Amino acid sequence: MKRLAFKMHLNEGQKQEYIKRHDEIWPELKQLLKDAGVSEYSIFLDEETNTLFAFQKVDGDGGSQDLGKTDIVQKWWAFMADVMKANPDNSPVSTELEEVFYME
Numbered sequence: 001m002k003r004l005a006f007k008m009h010l011n012e013g014q015k016q017e018y019i020k021r022h023d024e025i026w027p028e029l030k031q032l033l034k035d036a037g038v039s040e041y042s043i044f045l046d047e048e049t050n051t052l053f054a055f056q057k058v059d060g061d062g063g064s065q066d067l068g069k070t071d072i073v074q075k076w077w078a079f080m081a082d083v084m085k086a087n088p089d090n091s092p093v094s095t096e097l098e099e100v101f102y103m104e
Contacts, residue, residue: 005097014083
C-alpha cells in the first residue's frame with residue numbers, strides 16, 4: 001500500500017460550501033475511488049492560507065489523480081471548479097507532495 005499526498009487551494013470564503021459538497025459526495029464517485037484502490041482519503045484545510053492538504057492510501061499504481069479521464073470525475077471537477085483553483089479542464093490545481101517522514 002502506498003501513501004499519496006498533494007495540496008490544492010480553496011477559494012476565499014468557500015470553506016462551508018466545500019465541506020457541504022464533500023459531505024454529500026456522490027456515491028458513484030466514492031465507489032470509483034474505492035475501485036481504483038483508494039482505501040483512505042482525507043482532506044485537511046489550513047485556513048490561514050486556504051491550502052487544502054489531501055492524503056490517501058492506495059492499493060496499486062494509481063490514485064485519485066489518475067481518474068481524470070472518467071466521466072464522473074470530469075463532472076465532479078466541473079462541479080467543484082467554482083470553489084477552488086482549477087485548471088482550464090476544471091481539474092483542481094494540485095501539487096504532489098514528497099513524503100519525507102513516516103512513522104508506523
